[in-house]
Amino acid sequence: MISRIWRTRLAPYALILPGWLWLVIFFVVPTLSMLSVSTMTGNDLDGFKQTFHLSTYSDAWSEYHTQIVRSLVYGLIATVLCLVIAYPVAYWIAFRGGRYKSSLLFLLLLPFFVSFVIRTQSWEFMLDDHGMVLGTLRTFHLVGVMKTLHLVSSSGTILQTSTAVIGGLVYNFLPFTVLPIYVALERVEPSLLEASSDLYANKFHAFRKVVFPLSLPGIFAAVLLTFVPVASDYVNAQILGGTKNTMIGTAIETEYFTNLNYPVAAALSFILMAVLLIGVFLYARILGTEDALEMAAA
Amino acid sequence: MSEMTPYADVADSPSTADSPSTADDPSTADDPSTVDHPGTAVPAIRLIGIAKRFVSRRGTVTAVERVDLVINEGEFFSLLGPSGCGKTTTLRMIGGFEEPTEGQILLYGRDVVGVPPNHRDVNMVFQSYALFPHMSVYDNVAFGLKRKSVPTAEIRQRVNEMLDLVQLDGKADRRPRELSGGQQQRVALARALVNRPRALLLDEPLAALDLKLRQAMQIELKRIQREVGITFVFVTHDQNEALTMSDRLIVMNAGKIEQLATPRDMYERPASRFVAGFIGTSNILTGTVKTMDGTTAILETGVNESLVVPEATGLIAGQQLDLTVRPEKIVLSAEPPGPGLCGLRGRVMEVVYLGTSTQYAVKTAEGADLLAFLQNASDSSDVAARGDDVYLTWRPEHSLCLGQTSGAQLDEEAVA
Ligand SMILES: Nc1ncnc2c1ncn2[C@@H]1O[C@H](COP(=O)(O)OP(=O)(O)OP(=O)(O)O)[C@@H](O)[C@H]1O
Ligand SMILES: [Mg+2]
Numbered sequence: 001m002i003s004r005i006w007r008t009r010l011a012p013y014a015l016i017l018p019g020w021l022w023l024v025i026f027f028v029v030p031t032l033s034m035l036s037v038s039t040m041t042g043n044d045l046d047g048f049k050q051t052f053h054l055s056t057y058s059d060a061w062s063e064y065h066t067q068i069v070r071s072l073v074y075g076l077i078a079t080v081l082c083l084v085i086a087y088p089v090a091y092w093i094a095f096r097g098g099r100y101k102s103s104l105l106f107l108l109l110l111p112f113f114v115s116f117v118i119r120t121q122s123w124e125f126m127l128d129d130h131g132m133v134l135g136t137l138r139t140f141h142l143v144g145v146m147k148t149l150h151l152v153s154s155s156g157t158i159l160q161t162s163t164a165v166i167g168g169l170v171y172n173f174l175p176f177t178v179l180p181i182y183v184a185l186e187r188v189e190p191s192l193l194e195a196s197s198d199l200y201a202n203k204f205h206a207f208r209k210v211v212f213p214l215s216l217p218g219i220f221a222a223v224l225l226t227f228v229p230v231a232s233d234y235v236n237a238q239i240l241g242g243t244k245n246t247m248i249g250t251a252i253e254t255e256y257f258t259n260l261n262y263p264v265a266a267a268l269s270f271i272l273m274a275v276l277l278i279g280v281f282l283y284a285r286i287l288g289t290e291d292a293l294e295m296a297a298a
Numbered sequence: 299m300s301e302m303t304p305y306a307d308v309a310d311s312p313s314t315a316d317s318p319s320t321a322d323d324p325s326t327a328d329d330p331s332t333v334d335h336p337g338t339a340v341p342a343i344r345l346i347g348i349a350k351r352f353v354s355r356r357g358t359v360t361a362v363e364r365v366d367l368v369i370n371e372g373e374f375f376s377l378l379g380p381s382g383c384g385k386t387t388t389l390r391m392i393g394g395f396e397e398p399t400e401g402q403i404l405l406y407g408r409d410v411v412g413v414p415p416n417h418r419d420v421n422m423v424f425q426s427y428a429l430f431p432h433m434s435v436y437d438n439v440a441f442g443l444k445r446k447s448v449p450t451a452e453i454r455q456r457v458n459e460m461l462d463l464v465q466l467d468g469k470a471d472r473r474p475r476e477l478s479g480g481q482q483q484r485v486a487l488a489r490a491l492v493n494r495p496r497a498l499l500l501d502e503p504l505a506a507l508d509l510k511l512r513q514a515m516q517i518e519l520k521r522i523q524r525e526v527g528i529t530f531v532f533v534t535h536d537q538n539e540a541l542t543m544s545d546r547l548i549v550m551n552a553g554k555i556e557q558l559a560t561p562r563d564m565y566e567r568p569a570s571r572f573v574a575g576f577i578g579t580s581n582i583l584t585g586t587v588k589t590m591d592g593t594t595a596i597l598e599t600g601v602n603e604s605l606v607v608p609e610a611t612g613l614i615a616g617q618q619l620d621l622t623v624r625p626e627k628i629v630l631s632a633e634p635p636g637p638g639l640c641g642l643r644g645r646v647m648e649v650v651y652l653g654t655s656t657q658y659a660v661k662t663a664e665g666a667d668l669l670a671f672l673q674n675a676s677d678s679s680d681v682a683a684r685g686d687d688v689y690l691t692w693r694p695e696h697s698l699c700l701g702q703t704s705g706a707q708l709d710e711e712a713v714a
Pocket of ligand 2: 385387
C-alpha cells in the first residue's frame with residue numbers, strides 16, 4: 001500500500017527534486033539575498049546593514065534612467081538588425097544547406113568558441129581609427145556619408161559611438177537570432193512549398209503566404225532570446241562605447257566592482273529585471289498569441 | 299452542380315476505356331489548335347518516351363524508363379505497382395515537380411516539359427495532404443483561386459460549393475489539425491478541385507486512412523470524379539483500390555509499364571507473369587507444350603492431357619509456357635474432369651474458412667501449390683477436407699497464357 005502511494009504520488013516529486021534543488025540553490029537563494037542587499041545601507045568599510053531603505057530604488061532610477069532607456073533602445077535596434085541579418089542566413093541554411101546544414105551551423109557558431117571578451121576586443125581593433133573598417137570606408141570615400149547619417153563621430157571615428165556598441169551587440173548575439181529562426185524554417189515541410197507552387201503561387205507568394213507565416217514562432221522566440229541578453233549586456237558598451245554610450249549593464253558593473261555600492265547595484269539589477277519582465281510580458285501578450293501570428297500571416 | 303463541371307460533356311460521353319488502341323493513335327495528339335477545346339480527341343495527358351534518372355553521389359537510379367501513355371479526358375486512370383516502381387515519379391513529372399530526363403509530356407497537346415507547376419493546368423493531391431497548417435480550411439481551399447485573382451465573391455461561392463461537394467460545409471473555419479484524417483483528405487481534394495484543373499493528380503491519397511474510411515472515401519472519390527468530370531490520375535499500390543475505381547489502369551514494374559488495360563481485362567487477362575502475380579491471388583503453373591491445335595496449346599501435364607491453354611500464340615511443341623488460373627475459377631471434385639475441362643490431381647493441404655468463401659490450398663501431383671476459392675452455398679458442408687485427394691478442374695478459357703517461360707523461373711514451380 002505504502003509502496004503504491006510512493007510510486008504513484010510521490011515518485012514524480014522525487015524525480016524533479018534535483019531540478020528544484022538546483023533552482024532553489026542557484027536562483028531563488030541568490031535572488032532573495034540580492035533583494036535583501038538592495039534595501040541595505042552602509043558602506044564597504046563599515047559593512048552593510050538591513051534597514052529596508054527603499055529609496056535606493058528611486059535614487060538609482062533617477063541616476064541611471066538614461067542608461068536604462070539607452071539599453072532598451074540599443075536592444076531594440078540590435079534585435080531588429082539581428083533579425084534582418086539572421087533571417088536570410090537561417091533561410092539559406094534551412095532550404096539550401098542540403099547535406100551541409102550541420103556544417104554550416106557549426107561554422108556559424110565557430111567564432112563563439114572564442115571568449116566573448118576577446119571577440120569584442122578584436123572588434124575594437126577592427127573599429128579602431130586605423131582599423132580595417134574605417135580603412136575600407138575611407139577607400140570608398142564613404143566616411144562623409146557616414147558622418148551625415150551620424151553613424152560615425154563628427155571627427156570620423158567609430159569607436160566610442162553608439163554605432164560601435166550596436167555593431168558589437170549584433171555581432172555577438174547573432175546566433176541567438178539565427179538558431180530559433182532556423183529551427184522554425186527547418187520544420188516547414190517541403191511538400192508545403194510544392195503545394196503552394198501547385199496552387200499557382202510563385203516563389204515570392206510561397207514565401208509570403210507559407211514560409212514566412214510558418215517561421216513567425218521562430219522570429220518570436222528569436223526576438224526574446226536576442227533582446228533580453230542584448231539589453232542587459234555590459235561588455236560591448238564598455239569596450240566599444242566609451243563613457244558616452246554606457247548601458248545599464250555597465251552601470252551595474254561599475255557600481256558593484258568599482259564603487260562597491262552593493263545596494264545600488266542590486267537595486268539596478270531588479271529595476272532592469274522588472275523592466276525586461278514587463279516588456280517581455282507585454283510582448284508575449286500582444287504578439288505571442290495565435291491571432292497575432294495569424295494577422296501577421298494574412 | 300453543372301456549373302461546377304467545366305467538362306461535363308466529356309464525363310457523360312461513352313467511356314473510351316475499352317479501346318486503348320484508338321487512344322494510342324498518334325494522329326489525335328499533335329494539333330495545337332485543339333488545345334483549348336476540351337471534348338475533342340486530344341488526350342488530356344500524353345507521355346512520350348518518358349524516362350527519369352536520379353543522379354546522386356552514390357550513383358544513378360532509373361526511376362522511370364521509356365513510359366508511353368495516353369490518358370483520355372474525363373477518365374479515372376490509375377497507376378498501380380509495387381513500392382519503388384516509379385508511380386510517384388511519373389505523377390510528379392506530370393505535375394511539374396520533377397523534370398523528365400528524356401521524353402515529352404503533353405497536356406492537351408501542349409508540351410509542358412520545363413513549365414513549372416504553377417503554370418500547369420493540373421493540380422495535385424499530395425500523399426501527406428500538405429495542407430497549410432496556419433490557414434483555416436476555407437483559406438486552404440481558396441489559396442489557388444486567390445493566386446489566380448478570381449473576384450472575392452466568386453471565390454466565396456466556389457469554395458463553399460466545393461466544401462459542400464466534399465461534405466465539409468460547416469468546417470470552413472477549422473484548422474487542418476482540428477480535422478480527422480478523412481476530413482483533411484477531403485480538404486486536400488477540395489483545395490485542388492476548386493481550381494477546376496484539367497486533370498487532378500492523386501498520389502496515394504487514401505493510404506493514410508484506415509480500411510473502413512478508405513473504402514468510404516473510394517466511393518466518395520468516384521462520386522466526386524463523376525460529378526466534376528475531371529480527369530483523375532490516381533496512384534496507388536492497393537490493387538483492389540485500383541481495380542474498383544479506375545476506368546483504365548496501368549501496372550508498373552521497375553519503372554516500366556507492364557500492362558495497360560481496363561480493370562476487368564487486367565484481372566482476367568493479365569499479360570505477364572508479373573501482372574498475374576500482382577493482381578489478385580494467382581496460381582501460376584509452368585508446363586511443356588505437347589502439341590499445338592491452332593493457337594491452343596495442349597500440355598504434357600494434366601489428367602488425360604486435359605490441360606489446354608487457348609490463345610498461346612507463337613508457341614511450338616516442346617516449349618515451356620507459364621499459365622495462370624484464378625482461384626475462384628477452380629472447382630474441386632472427387633471425380634476426374636468431364637470432357638472439355640482442364641484438370642489436375644492434387645491433395646488438400648489446408649482449408650481456411652473465409653466467411654463467404656472457403657480457401658483450399660492444394661498441392662498438385664506435380665508439386666505445384668494452387669489456391670482455390672469456393673463460394674459457401676447455404677446448404678454446403680465443406681467440399682473437401684485436409685488430406686483428401688481431389689481433382690482440380692476448370693474451363694479451358696480460364697487457363698491464361700502468360701507466354702513462354704523465361705529461364706529463371708523454371709525451377710520454382712515446374713509442373714512437369
Ligand atoms: N529524389 C530522388 N532521388 C533519388 N532517387 C529517387 C528520388 N525519388 C525517387 N527515387 C527512386 O526512384 C524509384 C521510384 O520511386 P517512386 O517514388 O516513384 O516510387 P513509387 O512507385 O511511388 O513507390 P511507393 O509506392 O513506395 O511510393 C525508387 O527506387 C526511388 O528510390
Ligand atoms: Mg510513391
